[in-house]
Amino acid sequence: MSGEASRRDVLGGLLVAFSLAPFTALAQTGGGEGSGGPPTIAPDLPGTLAKFPDLDAWIRIAPDGRVTVFTGKVELGTGVKTAMAQLAADELDVAINRIDLITADTGLTPNEGVTAGSQTLEQSGTAIANAAANVRLLLAEAAATRWGVMATTLFTRDGAVLDGQGKRATYAELAASTSLAVRARADVPRKRRETRRLIGRPVPRVDLPAKLTGLPSYVHDMRLPGMVHARVLRGPSSGTQLTPDLSALRRQPGVARVVQVGRFAAIVGPREWPLEQALRVANRGRWVRDPSVPALLPMPAGLLDMRRESQVIANRRDDPEARGVQQLSARYDRPYLMHGAIGPSCAVALFAKDQLTVWTHSQGVEPLRQAIAELLAIPADRVRCVHREGAGCYGHNGADDVAGDAALIARAMPGVPVRLQWSREQEHGWEPLGPAMLAQVDATLDASGRIVDWRHQVWSNTHSTRPVAAGDLLAGVEVVPSFKPTPPKPIPQPNGGGDRNAIPLYRFSNQTIVSHFLPDMPVRVSALRGLGAHLNIFALESFMDELAAAAGRDPVAFRLAHLEDPRAAAVIRQVASRFGWARYRSAPNRGRGFAFARYKNHGAYCAIALDVERIPDEGRLIVHRAVAAVDSGEAVNPDGIRNQVEGGIVQSLSWTAFEAAEHDGARRTDYDWSTYPILRFADAPRNVTVEVIDRPGAPFLGTGECAQGPTAAALANALASATGERLRSMPLIGRSLPQT
Amino acid sequence: MNRSGITRKLIWAAVALCVCVLIFAIIAYRPAIATVTRPDPRLFDPALVARGASLARLGNCVSCHQSAGGRPYAGGYPVKTPFGTIYGSNITPDPATGIGKWSPAAFRRAMRQGVGRDGSHLYPAFPYTHYANVTERDLAALYAFLMTRPAVRSVPPANTMIPPLGFRPLLAGWKLLFFRPQRITPDASQSAAWNRGRYIGETLAHCTACHSPRGLFQQEKRGAQAYDGGWSGGWYAPPINAHSPAVQAWTLERLDAYFRTGLSTAHAAAAGPMGSVTHNLARAAPTDVRALAIYYAWQMRDAPAARLEPPLPDRQALASQRYPDGARLYEGACAVCHEPGAAMIVAGRPALPLGTPLHEDNPRDTIQIVLKGLHPPVSPRGPYMPAFADALDDRQVAEIVAYLQMRHGTGPVWQDLEKDVAKARKEGE
C-alpha cells in the first residue's frame, strides 16, 4: 500500500486538519436534547464517523453509478439535505444529481440521535465529507492496483477514475469489487478549495423543485393503498382531559371505527372531511382540568417562587481587587412561546406482520422508536421509524406525540395504513411550549468604563422533554396502565438548556453564572429553537447596551473592548461597517440597535444591527433595515446560511415583539392564529442583508439557531434608541397593547 | 301688461336676487384667521397632551384622518357620502400641508363652527355639529395633543363632490337650515358618570352620526328619532335606544367590555366601522369609556332584551329544508368556527345567534360580515373571520344569509337578499 506521504499526494492537496477534541466532547446527540445515543468507538475520526466508522454505513454505490448517501439527520427546512449532498458530491467527484440522500430511518441510517442543537453539519456533514473523501481515495487506489500504477498519477471526475491517458474506470465498476465495509481513515485530506465545484457555492436546494410544483414531499402528502384517516380526541390543551361521547361518535357518518385504549381515544374513517365534522361533535364533550398538573403562577414573576435546583455553571475571580464605581442591575423575561408549525403534526403508521412502520417528521427517529416500542410493548427491532418531512417544527412540537398516537391506532388495525393529523387547535393546545424564562443580570463598571464584575442568573424549566420512553408521549400517559414521564433534567454545559448562552463570550475578569433549574412544569414545555439562548442573549446583550450607556461608550466599541475572540470581532466590525453604524443619524421615534452572540459559545458567530421606527400612538413597529454577518466556519452553502439567518431574524422579531402563549389557570387560551398572532407581511422588515464570512477549512459551526438571541437584543436596543424607553419584558410591542 | 312692465319686474327680480346673494354672501363669509408659527411641541403641558390623547381616542379622530398604510393624522381616508367622496384632511402639525400654522382660535372655530382657518366652510362629514359642544378645556387638550404629533408632509386627494356641491359657501346654507348647536346641561337626577357619558357620547364620540337616521340633506334626525339606527360605510348601525333589536341585554358590564376589548361574549365582536371605534376606545381613559357605557346602557334600558332576553330559536331542520344549498354552504364554510364544538365556541366566544345582526330589520350587517370578514378590532389578538367576497357569489351569500335568518332570526323576514348583497359589495369598507 502507498505510504502516508503518497496518500497525501494523491490529490496533491493540503492536508486539512480537524481539531477533534471539541467534537468528542460535544458528541452528545442533539446537543444533549434527547437520549445519549450510541457510544464513540473511533475517537480519532471526525463527526459521527467516530460512532459509525465503516464507510458503507454512509455511502453505497449502485451498479448504475448512483450514489446513496445515508445520514442519521433530517431535513427540517434548513437546507442541510442540499448541503450534505454538496459535500458528498464534491468530495466524491460525482454530479450532485446522481446522489440520493437518505435521511434518518431506523432501518437504514446511522443513529445520529436527534437533529437539533444546530449540529447537523458539525456531526453528520463532517462524517459524510470525510467518508466521501475516503471512498474516493479507496476507489482511486483500487484503480491504481488494477492498472498497476501509483495512485498519485490518477485523478477523478464525474464518477470515474482516470489516468489521463485513456484509461477510465467508473465508480460502479470499481465498487463491484471494492468493499466499502472498511473503517474510514482519519487523515484522508478533503478537497482543496480550488478544486471544489459545489462546496462553498450557493447550490440551489435539491428539494425545492418538488415542493414548489406540488409533488408529494411531506408526510402529510403520503397516500398508501388502503390507507384510512384518523383524528385523535383530546381536551382543548395540555392540562385538560376530555370526556367524549364515544357511542355517539361511533354513530357519526364517516366514523368507521373508534379506537380506545384507556383514556386514549381516536376516530378512524375512510375520508377526512367527515372525520373533521365528527371531531367537532366530539369536542362538544365535557372537559376538565387535569388535577395532576401543578397550578400555574402568574408569569414571569412566578418563576422566582417555583421549586428550584441551582448550580453555578461558571465562576471566575481573576481580579478580586478590582474596584467598581458603578453598579447596574436589570431583570429580563420572556413568556411561554409556541413553536407554531404552519402544518399541524402528522404521522402515518402501518402495523403489518408484527412489524410497525411509522413515517414521522420527528427530529429523533431513534429515541422515538424506543418510546413507541415501549408504548406498544413490542421489541424495538420490530419498530421502524422513517423520517418524512413536515412543516418547520423549530424544535420539539407535536411530531413525536402524533407518531405515538398513530402507532396505537395502527396496532388496533393490523394491515391498514393509518394517517393521523392533529387539528390546528390540537397543535396549539398540546405542542410543548418554549419555557417562560427570567434572567437577572448585575454588573460593575470601573472608573475607565470597563466591566469588572458580571453576574447572571437564569430561571427556567427544562428545555427538553423529548421522548426517550413511552411516558414521554401523550398517548403513553393516557393508556392504561399508563407510563410515567421521564423526570426532567437540565442539559449540561457546554450546550446547556435554560442556561444556553448564559455564559458570556466576553472576557470579564470576574464573573459568576448561576442556572436555576425549575423541575415543576405547570405548562408542557420542551425545546424551542435556540433554547435558553433567546432569553439569555436578549438579557446579556440588552444589558451590554445599558452598561455602555452608563459608561458613556458607543455600544459597538464597548463590545469590542471586552472581546478577545478575533472571529467575534470580525462579525461585529463587518456589521458595523455595512450598516453604517458610525454615520447613522437618529430621528424622532427612530433608532438603531446592535447585538452579537456566538451560539452556545461554540457554534456560529452572528452580529446584527437594526434600524427601527416606532410610530407614536399607534405603537406600530417598522423595521427599516436589518444587517447581519455570520461566521459559520466553512460555508458549505452560503445561500443556505443566509436563508437561515434571514429567517431566524424575522422569526425572532415575531417572538420578541409580538408573541406570548397565555393560560387562564385551567387551559391554554391560544387555540388558533387569531389568539396567537404572529408576524405578517406588513410587519416584515423593509430590507434585510446577511453577509456570510466563509472560512474554508475551518470546522462547520451550527447556524440554524444563531440569529434568535441577537435579534431579540438588537430590537430592544433599537427601541431604546428610538423611544428612550428600555423594554426588558417580552413581547416588547405586544405587552403595551390593550389586553383582549 | 306692456313690455316695460315685464322689464321692470325682471329688473326687480334681478335686484332681489342680487340682494339675496349679497345677504347670503354676508352670512356665508368667514374671515381667515391669521397663521401662527408652528407651536413648539415641548412647550405643551404633558398632562394636557395626555388628556388630549384620550379625548382624541374617544372622538375616533384618527379613523377619518389616516389612510390605510399612512401615518396617523396625516389624512387621506375617503368618506363616501351620497354627494361624493370627502377625504379626511391632514391634521398633523405640518405647517405646509397640515394644521401647523393654526392658532388655538382657528382650531376652536373649526371644531365649534365647522370653518377652516382660511374661512372656508367644512363639510359636516367632519362632525362639528357634535364637536360644537366640546368644552373649552377639552378643546385646549385636543389642540395640545395634535400639535405634539409628528408632522407629516402629506396632501390628501381632492374631494370628488357632485357639482355644485364642491362650492363650499353653499354649506353656509346647510348650516343655516340644520346646524343647531344645543348646550348640554347636566341632568341633576343622574350620576356624574352618566352626565360624563352623555357629554362624551353626544359630543366627542358623536354616536348619533352613525346610529341616527338622516334626512334628505344628510342632516341627523333628532328628538324622538335620535339613535333609531343609521348607516355608515355600507354597514347598518342598529338602534341603540329602546328600539335596540339585540336579543341579549346591553348591560353596563357587557357594553364596557365591548368598548374596551371589541368583544361582548354575550353578543359578538365589533365589526365594520365599530372595529375602529372600539380600537380607539380601548386606548382611551377607562373611566371615560365606562361613563360612555353607563350612558348607552341607560339609552337601551327599555329595549326588549333589557326587560327579557328571549329564548333563541334554532330552527335547523326547517332552515335546511327551506334552504338546502344554504345549509350545505354553511356546513362547509362556516360550521368549522360557528357550530358547537368549534374551538372558539369551546373557548367562550359567542355563538352566532347571540349577535345582533341576525335580528336587525335588514340583512346588511350579516351580509357585510360574510363578504368582508372581521379583523381583530382592538389588537392583533382577537376575533378574526376570513372574507368570503371572492369565494362566494351573490346568490350563495344570499342563500347562506337566508338560511341563517330562517334558523336563528327573530326580526321581520328579509327580502331581495341577492340584490342587497350586490349593493353591499359596492358600498362598504
Place this chain on the structure above:
Amino acid sequence: MIDLTVNGATTRLDIDTATPLLYVLRDDLGLHAAKFGCGLGQCGACTVLVDDQPVFSCVLPIGAIGTRKVTTVEGLGTAAKPGDVQRAFLHEQAAQCGYCIPGMMARAEGLLRKTVTPTEDELRTAMAPSLCRCGTHMRILRAVRRAAVMRGGGVVDAAEPVT
C-alpha cells in the same frame, strides 16, 4: 354529483357538496400543493385560485364552485417546466420548510393577474392573509417582485430592488 374544473381538467365527483375544496384536491384529485394549515381560513396554506381570485380552499365548499375555474400550483407549472412565479421563487430560493409556499405562490399569482405594478404596500397587503413561520418573508417578497418584472411590470416603491 358535481363537476369540478381544476387546472383545465373537469372531473365528476360524487361527494358531499359541503366538503371543502382542499380535501377534494388532496384526497380525490391527488393535488398536494395546497396544504392543510388550519382549516379556519386563517393561515393561507390552502390558497388556490378560483377564477383568478385567491381563496382559502379549506373553507370553500365544492358545491359553491359551480363552473368557475380552479387553478392550483400544479396548474402553474411543473418541475420540468415551471411557470414564471415558480421560477421566480426558485431563483430567490424562497423557501425554508416550504409548507406555506404553494399558498404564497397562488396568492402571488392572483395579485399579478390583477396588476403587475402593485406598490410595495399593496404587495404586502395582498400577501398578508398568508402566514409563514420560518421567516421566509423577505425572499417571498423578492420572488413576487421578480415575478412582476418577469411579467413586464414591477413593484412601485419596492423596499428591495430586483437584482
